[in-house]
Amino acid sequence: MIETIVFDIGETITRDDRYWASWADWLNVPRHTLSALVGAVVAQGHDNAEALRLARPGIDVAAEYDARDAAGRGEHLDESDLYEDVRPALPSLREAGVRVIIAGNQTPRAAELLRDLDLPADLIVTSGEWGVAKPQPEFFRRVLEEAQAAPSATVYVGDHPANDIFPAKAAGLRTAHIRRGPWGHLWADAPEVVAAADWRIDSLTQLTTLIAD
Known part of the structure; x- marks a missing residue:
């Protein structure tokens, strides 16, 4: 039982649509580009954060989270x-x-x-x-x-x-x-x-x- x-x-x-769209806007890359990168890392079995690193090499994801929050563009549901x-x-x-x-x-x-x-x-x-x-x-x-x-x-x-x-x-x-x-x-x-x-x-x-x- x-x-x-x-x-x-x-x-x-x-x-996750809003999540990835907001990241694309924040990183100033086309939404379709980031969506395609997410698909690529998924197919390769990698963590989805790898898509952000491909979109912006060297990115500090945690620091960018904080920067988005400080700019009033943090998480929303x-x-x-x-x-x-x-x-x-x-x-x-x-x-x-x-x-x-x-x-x-x-x-x-x-x-x-x-x-x-x-x-x-x-x-x-x-x-x-x-x-x-x-x-x-x-x-x-x-x-x-x-x-x-x-x-x-x-x-x-x-x-x-x-x-x-x-x-x-x-x-x-x-x-x-x-x-x-x-x-x-x-x-x-x-x-x-x-x-x-x-x-x-x-x-x-x-x-x-x-x-x-």
């Missing part, structure tokens, strides 16, 4: 950044008695913005608040502490095989890989993802049926 479902954030709960299935899926899971957690690799500011959206979740937390990020095992130990359920009764839902599916599986959790965003689409049918994911989904609303079955 599934007792807790934990959701990744970027390209699972929220679109609103209702338009949510995928359309988030609002229907989360309350239906809670009504089914499932504990709902949102936990991903994001900044403390992103956590504040998400909580301001009043999402139907029991907990919203980010790696920036925990001080540990995926795919580190400690992140998933923290997930299990908050899940209040056995690993076999906890599902981690995400788009990124290396950050979400593989380490969650290694921690003993059940996993659902969502075909969403560049990582989700590119690696959806990879044999290693098919083998590691307990479920492969195209929409979060499918989870209600899956846990019922």
Whole structure:
């Protein structure tokens, strides 16, 4: 029986469109150029921050984050950044008695913005608040502490095989890989993802049926 479902954030709960568009504008490169670079580093299996380094060699990403904030062009999230299935899926899971957690690799500011959206979740937390990020095992130990359920009764839902599916599986959790965003689409049918994911989904609303079955 599934007792807790934990959701990744970027390209699972929220679109990354605004995130990359804002970076392209800040670095003064065409949005399409940065989008293409993101696709290239994804295909090569690199961290997405590598796209920023390709767009501006030698960039100090952390320093640029601070500079954007100081210029009033820092992180922003609103209702338009949510995928359309988030609002229907989360309350239906809670009504089914499932504990709902949102936990991903994001900044403390992103956590504040998400909580301001009043999402139907029991907990919203980010790696920036925990001080540990995926795919580190400690992140998933923290997930299990908050899940209040056995690993076999906890599902981690995400788009990124290396950050979400593989380490969650290694921690003993059940996993659902969502075909969403560049990582989700590119690696959806990879044999290693098919083998590691307990479920492969195209929409979060499918989870209600899956846990019922």
